[in-house]
Amino acid sequence: MATKKAAKKRSTKKASTRKYSPAAGKSVETEMKAMKKGQLKSGRSGKKVTNPKQAIAIGLSEARKAGMKVPPPRS
Numbered sequence: 253m254a255t256k257k258a259a260k261k262r263s264t265k266k267a268s269t270r271k272y273s274p275a276a277g278k279s280v281e282t283e284m285k286a287m288k289k290g291q292l293k294s295g296r297s298g299k300k301v302t303n304p305k306q307a308i309a310i311g312l313s314e315a316r317k318a319g320m321k322v323p324p325p326r327s
Contacts, residue, residue: 270321271322271323272312272315272321272322272323273315273320273321273322274317274323275318275320275321276286276311276312276315276320276322277313279312279315279318279320280307280308280311280312280315281311282311283307283308283310283311283314284304284307284308284311286307287301287302287304287307292307292310294306294310312325313325
């Protein structure tokens with residue numbers, strides 16, 4: 253039983269660490285607002301972005317370029 257409690261403590265402690273900086277969240281928020289207004293365009297093609305997941309990905313990409321604390325993209 254002691255090992256289950258220790259494992260539970262580790263998992264909660266690990267989950268409490270912040271993965272994204274507040275500035276990165278702000279970047280995603282601005283991209284989402286631009287998408288809702290219909291002003292957000294994708295990179296090379298320049299087509300209008302309508303998918304919220306794509307808007308989030310663009311915001312995180314901009315945050316990475318600016319050097320904010322964001323985990324690396326999934327492979």
